[in-house]
Amino acid sequence: MKRIEVVRHQEPSSKGAINYDINFRKSSKQKNKLLNRDVLRVEYALSINYLNPNIGYIRFEGWIDVLTDADKIDEKLSEEIANFIMRNLSPLSM
Numbered sequence: 157m158k159r160i161e162v163v164r165h166q167e168p169s170s171k172g173a174i175n176y177d178i179n180f181r182k183s184s185k186q187k188n189k190l191l192n193r194d195v196l197r198v199e200y201a202l203s204i205n206y207l208n209p210n211i212g213y214i215r216f217e218g219w220i221d222v223l224t225d226a227d228k229i230d231e232k233l234s235e236e237i238a239n240f241i242m243r244n245l246s247p248l249s250m
Contacts, residue, residue, distance in 0.1 A: 173207040176246065179239050183229050188221055190229050195221040200231060200240055204249040 181199040188195045202216040220237060229237075 171205055174249070175203075175205040175207065176203070176242065177203045179203075180229060180234065180237075185227060186221070191206065191223070193223065196226060196229070196233075197221050197226050198237060200237070200241060202245055216245050216248075 179201045181201065183196055183198045185194055186197045187193075188248060197219055198221075199219045200217070204215075205213040220240070222233065222237065224233060226233060
């Protein structure tokens with residue numbers, strides 16, 4: 157799977173403008189032992205760039221397991237994953 161840039165968003169804040177970039181690195185079908193089901197494991201990187209030279213950037217890397225019958229990421233699934241990541245990780249940057 158090619159690296160896909162899913163989200164590129166900029167918003168103003170008290171610290172200046174902030175850019176959010178989410179990149180999916182690879183996905184693979186795996187067996188989840190807890191659920192005893194096949195899941196799609198997606199590796200991602202979230203970069204939060206502050207457009208202020210005094211602050212810099214924050215980078216999160218990880219993976220997420222998604223219950224789906226799909227073998228690869230489609231547009232709808234990538235949007236759901238990106239929204240989930242932003243909802244849970246972007247508050248850590250504030």
